[in-house]
Amino acid sequence: MGILNVTPDSFSDGGQFFDTQAAISRGEELARQGAEIIDIGGESTRPGATPVTAKEELRRVIPVLEALRARVKVPISVDTMKPEVARASLEAGASMINDVGANRSSPEMWELAAKHGAGYVCMHMQGTPATMQANPVYEDVVREVAEFFFERLKQLNGCGLGREQTILDPGIGFGKTLEHNLDLLRGLAGFAELERPLLVGVSRKSFLSRVSRSGADSRLAASLACACLAVERGAQIIRAHDVAETLQALRMTEALLARDGK
Numbered sequence: 001m002g003i004l005n006v007t008p009d010s011f012s013d014g015g016q017f018f019d020t021q022a023a024i025s026r027g028e029e030l031a032r033q034g035a036e037i038i039d040i041g042g043e044s045t046r047p048g049a050t051p052v053t054a055k056e057e058l059r060r061v062i063p064v065l066e067a068l069r070a071r072v073k074v075p076i077s078v079d080t081m082k083p084e085v086a087r088a089s090l091e092a093g094a095s096m097i098n099d100v101g102a103n104r105s106s107p108e109m110w111e112l113a114a115k116h117g118a119g120y121v122c123m124h125m126q127g128t129p130a131t132m133q134a135n136p137v138y139e140d141v142v143r144e145v146a147e148f149f150f151e152r153l154k155q156l157n158g159c160g161l162g163r164e165q166t167i168l169d170p171g172i173g174f175g176k177t178l179e180h181n182l183d184l185l186r187g188l189a190g191f192a193e194l195e196r197p198l199l200v201g202v203s204r205k206s207f208l209s210r211v212s213r214s215g216a217d218s219r220l221a222a223s224l225a226c227a228c229l230a231v232e233r234g235a236q237i238i239r240a241h242d243v244a245e246t247l248q249a250l251r252m253t254e255a256l257l258a259r260d261g262k
């Protein structure tokens with residue numbers, strides 16, 4: 001899954017792709033590099049990011065989505081926490097909603113995904129992007145995330161969202177300390193019993209710098225190390241900025257695991 005941020009305050013590209021035309025070109029490039037899904041996001045979810053209105057998010061996302069729909073063959077996902085944005089995106093041809101706010105209690109987003117037969121990424125987060133890194137606490141992060149998935153799958157099913165539409169994501173960096181992130185990556189295989197595809201997003205995240213002692217602009221090698229481990233532990237979708245490099249690393253990992261073609 002290639003990341004296409006259309007935000008002026010994106011932590012990873014500094015707003016480089018905020019301009020609509022540039023975003024469209026970048027989306028085409030991600031597809032050329034081998035992304036099998038393009039994930040468009042119009043609101044930054046980095047810790048402490050300023051929320052945007054639905055109107056502004058729609059202004060950023062919809063023109064890029066519409067243009068890319070006509071230019072790339074791969075499915076397009078929209079990264080949004082707002083049902084209003086999800087609705088317009090699904091009507092404009094998005095195939096999937098990447099919902100980092102799946103910890104909410106209202107069912108509107110789930111009903112929308114169900115109605116459109118769309119893919120739905122159910123990501124775990126403790127808190128909200130504004131507060132999540134203040135003091136995340138778990139007794140056992142892997143067990144608690146698994147319990148969240150288990151309960152959510154029941155609720156999603158109750159909203160008409162089939163298991164086959166749902167992808168689970170432990171939400172690396174979303175209300176997690178460095179140790180929680182490492183525990184989740186090590187423990188990914190424990191989510192296999194839920195029998196849903198697993199998505200993992202580690203690309204360029206700040207915790208990588210703390211372990212690898214790399215600067216904010218040189219987290220690629222650390223991102224790849226985590227992506228390879230995630231695939232080895234059962235992840236099927238890796239959300240990444242650096243698609244060409246990630247694919248190289250994952251092809252090598254698959255060959256080593258003798259799981260070619262998976």
Ligand code: 9MG
Nearest residue numbers: 045079121123169171172201
């Ligand atoms: C939007 N976004 C940023 N990081 C992410 C992650 O790890 N997973 C998903 N699903 N979305 C993310």
